Amino acid sequence: MTATAKLFASAALLLLLLVGVPLFINATGRSDLYYTLTSVALLSIISAGVWITFYIGRINIGQGAYALMGGYVSAILVMEYGVSFWVTLPLAGLFCMAASVLIGLPILRLRGVYFAMVTLVLTEVARLLALALPITNGAKGIVSIPQPGRIGLFGLTIVPDFATLANPRFAFYVVSVLLMALCFAALYRLKNSRIGQLCQSLQQNEELASSIGVNITYLRVLAYAISSFLGGVGGAMFAAISQSIYPSSFTVADSINFMLNCFLGGLGYVFGPMLGTFVLYFGWDLLFQTGEFQLLIFSTILIALMLLLPNGLLSLRLSGRPKATAAAPPAHRQEEAQARSTAAGRASS
Amino acid sequence: MEQVIANGLYLGAQYALIALGLTLIFALMNVLNFAHGQMYVLGGFVTYTIYGRLGLPFPVALAASCVTLGVVGALIEKFLFRPVVRRSEREESTMLLAAAVAFFLDAVILLLFGEKQRGVPKIVNGVFVSDQLIMPYDRIVVGVVAIAMIAAFVLYMQYSRPGRAMRALAQDRTAAQLMGVNVDRYSMIGFALGALLAGAVGSLLVTITGVNSGIGGPISIKAFLMVMIGGAGVVGGAIAGGFILGMMESVGLTVLREYGDITYLVIFALLMVFLSIRPNGLMGKPWG
Numbered sequence: 001m002t003a004t005a006k007l008f009a010s011a012a013l014l015l016l017l018l019v020g021v022p023l024f025i026n027a028t029g030r031s032d033l034y035y036t037l038t039s040v041a042l043l044s045i046i047s048a049g050v051w052i053t054f055y056i057g058r059i060n061i062g063q064g065a066y067a068l069m070g071g072y073v074s075a076i077l078v079m080e081y082g083v084s085f086w087v088t089l090p091l092a093g094l095f096c097m098a099a100s101v102l103i104g105l106p107i108l109r110l111r112g113v114y115f116a117m118v119t120l121v122l123t124e125v126a127r128l129l130a131l132a133l134p135i136t137n138g139a140k141g142i143v144s145i146p147q148p149g150r151i152g153l154f155g156l157t158i159v160p161d162f163a164t165l166a167n168p169r170f171a172f173y174v175v176s177v178l179l180m181a182l183c184f185a186a187l188y189r190l191k192n193s194r195i196g197q198l199c200q201s202l203q204q205n206e207e208l209a210s211s212i213g214v215n216i217t218y219l220r221v222l223a224y225a226i227s228s229f230l231g232g233v234g235g236a237m238f239a240a241i242s243q244s245i246y247p248s249s250f251t252v253a254d255s256i257n258f259m260l261n262c263f264l265g266g267l268g269y270v271f272g273p274m275l276g277t278f279v280l281y282f283g284w285d286l287l288f289q290t291g292e293f294q295l296l297i298f299s300t301i302l303i304a305l306m307l308l309l310p311n312g313l314l315s316l317r318l319s320g321r322p323k324a325t326a327a328a329p330p331a332h333r334q335e336e337a338q339a340r341s342t343a344a345g346r347a348s349s
Numbered sequence: 350m351e352q353v354i355a356n357g358l359y360l361g362a363q364y365a366l367i368a369l370g371l372t373l374i375f376a377l378m379n380v381l382n383f384a385h386g387q388m389y390v391l392g393g394f395v396t397y398t399i400y401g402r403l404g405l406p407f408p409v410a411l412a413a414s415c416v417t418l419g420v421v422g423a424l425i426e427k428f429l430f431r432p433v434v435r436r437s438e439r440e441e442s443t444m445l446l447a448a449a450v451a452f453f454l455d456a457v458i459l460l461l462f463g464e465k466q467r468g469v470p471k472i473v474n475g476v477f478v479s480d481q482l483i484m485p486y487d488r489i490v491v492g493v494v495a496i497a498m499i500a501a502f503v504l505y506m507q508y509s510r511p512g513r514a515m516r517a518l519a520q521d522r523t524a525a526q527l528m529g530v531n532v533d534r535y536s537m538i539g540f541a542l543g544a545l546l547a548g549a550v551g552s553l554l555v556t557i558t559g560v561n562s563g564i565g566g567p568i569s570i571k572a573f574l575m576v577m578i579g580g581a582g583v584v585g586g587a588i589a590g591g592f593i594l595g596m597m598e599s600v601g602l603t604v605l606r607e608y609g610d611i612t613y614l615v616i617f618a619l620l621m622v623f624l625s626i627r628p629n630g631l632m633g634k635p636w637g
Contacts, residue, residue, distance in 0.1 A: 059441050106625030113381045113581055114633075116444070117573040118624060124570055125617045132611050252566060256383070256448050263445040296460060299452035303429060306446045310437035 010185075017177045022170065034169040038241060040281045041176035042234045045183045047261040047273035049230035054267050055191070056223045057203035058111070062119030063231045064255035065126035066096045070232025071239035071249060075142040076135060085148035086159070089236050096232030097225045104224040108217075111206075123255040130247035141246030148240055172241050179237065180274070183230060188270045190226070199223055264305065266312025275313055351481040357599035358592070359488055362495035363550055365591025367568065368575035369502060369584065370546030376519035376582035377539035379440060380430060383447040386568030387454035388544050392418050392551025393560030394462045400556075401469035407556070414552035415545045422544025425450060426537045451565065458562045468559035491553045498549060499588060506584060515539050519582060577620065580633020589631055 017037075025033050046067050053060035070092035077088040107118050130136045147162035162168045190196050198219055201209040210216045239245040261280055265272025283301065287294045305313075367389060374382045382388075392414040400410035433446050473486040506512040514535045517525040526532050551560065575594050579586025594616070601612035624630075 054441070059444060103621075106621065110624065110628045113375065113379075114577065114624075114628060114630075116381060117577050117581075118621070120570065120573060121577075121617055121620065125614065128611070128614045128617070132614055252570065260445055260448060263442065267439060267441070292460060293456075295452060295456035299449050299456055302449035303446065303453060306433055306442065306449060307429070310433050310442050311439075 010181075014177070014181050017181075018174065022173075031167070031169065034173045035241075036281070036285060038169070038173045038176045040278050041173075041180040042237050042241075043258070043261065043281060044274040044277035045176075045180055045237075046231050046234035047258045047277050048183055048187055049227035049234075050258045051262045051267070051270075051273045052187070052190075052199075052223050052227040052230075054262055055196075055203060056199045056220050057206070058108070058220070058224075059113075059116040059259070060119050060224075060227065061116055061252075061255045061259050062122035063227070063258045064123040064250035064252065065119075066100065066228040066231030067235030067238070067254070068123075068126045068130060068245075068247070068250040069099060070096050070235030071245040072130060072136055072142070073232070074236035075145050075239045075245045078145055079142055080135075084151075085146075085240055086151055089233060092236035093229040093232040096228040096235075100225050100228030101221055104221050104228075105217075108220045108224055120252060120255065123250070123252050127247045127251060136247070139247060141244055141249075142239075143244040145239060145243045145245075147243065172237075176237060179233070184270065184274060191270050195219070195222070260302070264302075264313055269312070272312060279313065352483065353599050353603050354596075355482055355484055357596035359484075359492040359595070360599055361592035361595025362492050362499065363554060363591075364571065364575055364595045365499055365588045366495050366546055366550045367572045368579065368587035368591045369499065370543035370550075371572045372576050372579075372582055372584065372587040373515075373546070374540055374543040375576070377515060377536055378426070378430060378434065378443075380434075380443045380447060381573075382543065383444070383569060384425075384451040384454050384565075385543075385547050385572050386565035386570075387451050387458065388418055388421070388547035389551040389554075389568050390458055390560055390562060390565045391421070391454060392548030393555035394458060394467070394551075395548070396552035396555050397462075397467045397469055397560060401467070407472045411549065411552045414548045418548025418551075419541040419545040423537050423541040425544070426540035430540070431533065431536070451569070455562065455565060458565075462562060464562050466559055466561040467555070469556055472556050487556060491557060495550070495553060498546075502546070503584065503588075511535065511538055574616070574620065577624065577630055580630030583630075583632045586630055586632040 021033075021037065025031060046063055049066070050060045050063045073092040073095045074085065074088040077083040077091060078085055083091075103122070107115065107122075110118055131138055136142070147168060148159075149163075150161040151159040160171075162171055165171050198209070198214050201212075201214060202216055202219060202223075206216050235250065238249070242249075257280065261276035262273050263276065264280060265274065265276030284294070284298055287297050290297055367385070370388075371382055371385045374380055374385075395414040395417050396407075396410040399405050399413050400407050429446060429450065430443060433443055434440075437443070471485075471487045473490050475486045477484045477486055477489060506516060514525070514530045515538070517528065517530055518532060518535055518539070522532065554560070571594065575590035576587060577590070578593050579588070579590030597616050597619075598612060601615060605612050605615060
């Protein structure tokens, strides 16, 4: 696909989400879909963070920790200090970013399963911290957080007070979709930038990249910080929508799900996390009718998907799908072969 | 103090056995087995059914747990992990599969055994009491059995033919294959053995703490902790990690009691510091 076609497809998708979906929901009267789609949008933002760490060759199962942290930062700022939610949203992201730099500097030296296991433990640490710290109010959590207020510029209302809206769900939906669009546009830009290329060199061989003169410590901390920023923003939005946050809001299971979203969509594609989240979330929701067999069917489908498409849904390469590698097919083939041989080498070492 | 050490040793023996299974699977297949805790739970429930419900002797139940999990492990390796490992472009794909298997086992356990906490009658009654030490006999029995199993496992890996083959496989897969080791067969045996160990611990611990369908995840996390402390893919490391975690938990629960439930928080914090100094654990090879 050419750049224009890609741009056009993305704009069409955004238009569909912002205009088509509300029309459909109005026509069918299924306003519960708003909440579902909002969740998908936010979860895909958080999963996009995990995708970035995959992009530098790290398996990140600790995103739940940053989502939880972001949620708490936003909730505490709103409740204790009366800061407007719209200010706390980026603040939550920045707080997570700062924390992730501190945490990332030591643990990003780890690789492979070691990194995966440490990040998994990190999720658990965040939950225990939320239980133990006095400011987070323990297991009772922080509840009845006020809805986001209005943003005005020179007396002109840009975003109305959510509490006065007839349908705050719709407002949250629009905000989340816009955030998602912003996030994935930035991600796409990042992937195709110089930094993105350098990150890919990390994924393939860190020593080699380092020997050529790539500052690998800086790059991986940067990637991890961006990843955590997205996690924090997503978590803060979630806290605002549910108007509450508990230590169990984001657990190890959520962290694993974020990772699964990326896997399922395909690790080589920017839009992988979005598609993966959509499929997983809706799949899980649809299976709700099967009652006690929900988890059984869900996991069976997951296993079957892995057996049939071990490289993710987007590896199907349907026509019209944004092919992330269309720009340079021969180079990509080479990379694949190289990645495979390094994987084989690692497996045998 | 003696009490704390005895508790630590008893816990450590169980933990080491869990970590051994996880580390074995990792060493052979380069797979991080998320479903390890679920395998433990399954082992516990098999023992609950045979020993608790049917009233057969405990050794029979223990053997049944081991056999069931061994078979389950072998089937999972043969039909799930092997094809995916062969066909996927990135080795991380096996983690998705492992997570899916964990969900699947969770669902099966929930459907078969329900969500209630289950316990079984004590295998040995009575309590050992001395001046410094109070220890129920059944804990002593379970601890001794666990240590015996660890010893048996180490000897098996060290001296038997399959054990040697598996160690060769863990060292260098390609070289082992060139030397005529049947890689597929020993991967399957290794996976089955790892699952079997998880089932054995589940079976042993159900007699003391009972079992419920929700503890699989936390058990997996503990197993990951131990493997990280000792170093992934190393038998000695798993044993050391198990005993260290058992000791820390035992000491932490006593020393930090007045500060509330923060033992694990402290352990995690210590682990982070430790890993930043020594990223591959006590005995791990660099990058597994």
